[in-house]
Amino acid sequence: MKWETVIGLEVHIQLKTKSKIFSGASTTFGADPNTQACLIDLGYPGVLPVLNKEAVNMAIKFGLATFGSIQKRSIFARKNYFYPDLPKGYQISQNEFPIIGEGGYLEIESDNHLPKKVRIRRAHLEEDAGKSLHEDFHGMTGLDFNRAGVPLLEIVSEPDMRSAKETVAYLKSLHTLVRYLDICDANMQEGSFRCDVNVSVRPEGETVLGTRTEIKNLNSFRFVEKAILYEVQRQINCIESGHSVTQQTMLYDVNKNETRPMRIKETLEDYRYFAEPDLLPLVLTDEMISKIQKTLPELPHQKQKRFINNYGLPDYDAKILVTDQDISHYFEEVVKNSSAEPKLIANWIIGDLSGFLNRHKLTIQQSPISPKELSVLMDRIQDKTISGKIAKEIFEAMWHKEGSADMIIEKKGLKQITNLSEIEEIVRKVLQDHPTEVTKYRSGQERLLGFFVGEVMKATKGKANPKLVNEILLKTVRTGRDLSL
């Protein structure tokens, strides 16, 4: 039987506000335990929450960017449950009336390479809980409340994804978007971008959803993909061997590459939601929304389109360049300062520059070569001062801060030889030194052309203009014309 995979996602993004969602405490990541938890975060008797407007603005930004319906009136609700890292015994969240209602979507590339809309069911504001630390406490549990009260936007998709690949495409698209919007650091390792994956399978053609499991503890795109692949196969095996899938929460074990049920016995949780009486309903006006609309940056899909139209880039290049806003800025800086073809610039950024950055674990903002510096190098390729091959050598020298492109060309004498007679002279010498090869070539072994080109380049330390070398060789080696052989 052929099986279809159905996946929906709940993504929690930590909003990049300076202070917490209901208190003035700082949200900086990595501080000493409990140094960023005030009485409100700790749920002391008598304290009350006050909503952080910046978190609201960020939620609106997200709603606008995904074309969701921004609710003029949304309501905070208490989600009641006991856990030591949940200070008040309830989490302030939104239940029936979220700030972003249905209608929104993100566009991804589907498995058959067509554009596909993944619908977003809702997005709501809530507070994060603290962290329980189980190591180093001698059988006890340590509690760090620094994270308690950090604002979260929970983004719930419809079960619109049909494979691990589509899921990762959605996550990457979301990841790029929230960074463009500057509402989230989206650092999966630090937990500022967390996803729970709901997976089920069903026979192809079936319209009813199968029983789903929820996979937690996924902190990289790679693990998301691997966990889904494993879990899908596990569910199929389960059904094909005559069992049924149990609705449960699974944890992904990175080391064993497997999913397994969470050890904690799950009882049916009744969260006893009710409207948070300490906060008024959140009312938004058209003015507030349109004010935020004006602050929206160019979004990834818009930029991608512009790169294709304005710079004549292929889809693939445009997509890669816009994935990281900083890279796209870098690209445009180089284009602005250079007369080289945008496609050439894109190649260099996607190829050599990205390669160097990755190897040295640097972001593009930390690149030792500035956009302006790179644009000079691009110009020298364009105006044929240097060949592409020599450019790589210069690039490496620039990376090591040996100077500007022009300085390095000058210093190392790497300027391309484009003088016709100069090249002819060298060609003549090469042919004279290799009479056997010349004879062979003339008797039909034409692939020896490459050998001659190589010899010429060797003699010029790669500086000869390859196009000219080719032309001259083709003209001369066959006939010996213009050569005193």
Added chain:
Amino acid sequence: MHKKTIAELANDLKNKKISAVELTQHFIDRIKKLDTKLNAFITLAEEKALKDAKRADEMIGNGKATALTGIPIAHKDLFCTQNIKTTAGSKILSNFIPPYDATVVKKLDQAGTILLGKTNCDEFAMGSSNKTSFYGRVNNPWDVNTVPGGSSGGSAAAVAARMLKGATGTDTGGSIRQPAALSGITGIKPTYGRVSRYGIVALGSSLDQAGILTPTAEDAALLLEAISGFDEKDSTSVDQPVPHYYAHLNDSVKGLRIGLPKECFTKDLDAEIANSVYQGAKVLEKLGATLHDISLPRSQLGIPIYYVIMPAECSSNLARYDGVRFGYRCENPKDLNDLYERTRSEGFGDEVKHRIMIGTYVLSASYYDAYYKKAQQLRRLIYDDYQNAFKEVDIILYPTSPSVAFKHGEKENRISMYLADIFTVTLNLAGLPGISIPSGFKNGLPIGLQLIGNHFEETKLLNVAHQYQKATDWHTQIPKGFE
């Protein structure tokens, strides 16, 4: 000294007839002598009080005194006071010393009042007799065999016994007005949102409101003005200017339309209480007000609605008392569930557990629609009833409590205790202000008359109450043994 009004004392302080230190010492001495009969205080803050009194004298000396500088007061033990134990009447907070002051506490402190101590109350303000306090019952100074009312019973008894000039209270379903009535004093619960709830241990967040208990409406006007106002730390507090209540105390009540709801004056009502309250209305009529029969047709729904919403909110509000971060923690918990179970079952009293269970039940998925949701819908009708009434009248008048102070141990049946709130809970459900003032006695025990205004009509309530008190002397009577 303890019989003078706040205004008179402020004048004496200003004119150096007496110092704040002397005044404070006088009241501390009274508390030490008299409170053994009442148990109105959980904590006395003698040292701090005398230190603050010195500061008050300096303020007076520098000409920086407010109308309240040097005036001895106390806070119900539900208000967080920095470095002073705050128990909420519960064992679970028996070791809790707040690291911060409630907004009300801060405001009165800035005005220069002298905090003498923390008053006893029902555990987490759950009760109408003060019997649920972990720190022992409070006795009513009019008859120590009777209750002072609750939950602000300690504040009420302390004011009635003139152990201080005024005390704060909180009122979720009548907890200021009912003990004020039973103890023969004045108690005002302002409009929901008028006073910041920040720093007050929460019971029912959508119902809780802080207020003032004093011998007179005139004293209440000064204290209420000081604690009122918007607080950015409480999102439900309302950003509206605070009127100068004191300046309007002597406004004329001529033409004031007073409504008497027929649902409150039925044959079931105690005849003496009915008569006392009705005579009170006649006093105001003599002063120029007009009396009108009105109807609050759905007022009988108040108790059932209240006893769904309040426990629901409290069950959630009290979840934070888990033994993890502060307060009482059971000994040697063997695991997490044991920590929760024993901390909470050892730390909470019966009434608290009862309400947490009811609240948890009415919020549970299967019963939410039938109870909590329905109660919220009906709550709106109570509000509508009052708004309809206020189209015809300016204020509404009826008794504060269906009975005078009852004996300790009476009303052991929970339902009969809950019915003690029958005349008070509807105001909390509608967010309206109300004031209880003494209007007579039955068998030597005080009767309370309640005036209800529309939202933010505290000025009018205090004005009418003051005019009533100028025409009567019930409020000047002091229980025997406490003169």
